[in-house]
Amino acid sequence: MYKIIDGKAHSKGLRQEIAEGVIEYKQRTGKDIGLAVVLVGNDGASQVYVRNKIKGCEEVGIKSFAYYLPAESSQDQVEELVKELAANDAVNGILVQLPLPKGLDEQKILSLIPVSKDVDGFCESNMGNLCMNRPCLVACTPNGVMKMLEREGIEIRGKNAVVVGRSNIVGKPMAMLLLNADATVTVCHSKTKNLKEICAGADILVAAIGRAKYITADMVKDGAVVIDVGMDRDENGKLCGDVDFENVKDKCSYITPVPGGVGPMTITMLLFNTLAAAKRSL
Ligand code: NAP
Numbered sequence: 001m002y003k004i005i006d007g008k009a010h011s012k013g014l015r016q017e018i019a020e021g022v023i024e025y026k027q028r029t030g031k032d033i034g035l036a037v038v039l040v041g042n043d044g045a046s047q048v049y050v051r052n053k054i055k056g057c058e059e060v061g062i063k064s065f066a067y068y069l070p071a072e073s074s075q076d077q078v079e080e081l082v083k084e085l086a087a088n089d090a091v092n093g094i095l096v097q098l099p100l101p102k103g104l105d106e107q108k109i110l111s112l113i114p115v116s117k118d119v120d121g122f123c124e125s126n127m128g129n130l131c132m133n134r135p136c137l138v139a140c141t142p143n144g145v146m147k148m149l150e151r152e153g154i155e156i157r158g159k160n161a162v163v164v165g166r167s168n169i170v171g172k173p174m175a176m177l178l179l180n181a182d183a184t185v186t187v188c189h190s191k192t193k194n195l196k197e198i199c200a201g202a203d204i205l206v207a208a209i210g211r212a213k214y215i216t217a218d219m220v221k222d223g224a225v226v227i228d229v230g231m232d233r234d235e236n237g238k239l240c241g242d243v244d245f246e247n248v249k250d251k252c253s254y255i256t257p258v259p260g261g262v263g264p265m266t267i268t269m270l271l272f273n274t275l276a277a278a279k280r281s282l
Contacts, residue, residue: 041071093119142174144265165208207242
């Protein structure tokens with residue numbers, strides 16, 4: 001019998017803990033915690049993400065500073081704003097919503113965010129520290145997966161973990177986190193041969209591919225923990241994950257649904273990182 005990992009419930013529990021941490025910080029320092037969110041242009045999905053991030057801040061008592069720049073903003077204008085935020089003591093975390101409009105140098109803009117305020121955990125120093133298993137701000141989605149595993153009491157040490165996907169924002173940090181937690185980790189990607197056999201050997205299988213229902217029942221070991229990071233559309237345009245949930249679930253010990261699994265944890269981990277960034281700056 002499988003157990004569904006309820007990302008909404010974990011997210012709610014974690015937000016309560018974060019809210020308590022924010023109160024404690026304010027009592028100790030007499031200061032607010034601030035997150036700056038920068039949105040350039042008017043991409044619909046990005047607007048929704050930014051709105052949800054601001055709502056999340058309100059929920060846990062973090063002050064948010066939202067900056068909406070027009071799509072035609074110059075590289076200099078965006079860079080100037082990020083530099084100002086980097087120097088602003090009231091701002092503990094800076095998030096530049098991606099993707100940026102074409103013509104802007106994303107990497108250059110992100111590189112202006114100080115490591116200590118990089119609440120997305122995307123910068124080279126944070127990624128490097130993660131690889132070296134040193135304290136750092138970790139990318140929100142994979143860190144959210146780790147939190148869910150931890151809160152479910154799922155043992156990672158010594159387990160065979162397979163991560164399908166090697167992006168810088170999900171697959172790679174996910175693999176590092178599992179390795180740091182003493183799993184034996186295999187990372188797969190589009191050039192991997194015998195993907196099915198590798199996945200079928202996984203005690204913990206994380207799918208971060210971006211292909212609807214790609215992980216089928218024959219790729220899953222009996223009793224596996226299956227984590228679905230994917231946010232895809234099925235043939236009817238309905239939101240679904242990378243895992244063929246209906247046919248896979250009965251083989252699992254634990255499985256995350258889409259929606260309601262990994263997704264709700266991502267913004268919560270941004271709030272978690274903002275609190276962590278503030279505490280580290282003391
Ligand atoms: P990405 O940058 O497109 O990376 C996808 C990875 O999957 C790549 O490493 C790619 O391999 C690999 N891949 C593609 N086709 C494959 C195949 N047939 N077999 C094996 N590997 C294959 O995507 P991403 O940003 O990591 O996101 C992955 C999924 O997670 C997407 O559905 C995205 O929407 C979702 N996501 C969800 C959240 C959330 O909050 N829930 C957050 C971020 C992303 P190559 O490197 O060889 O190309």
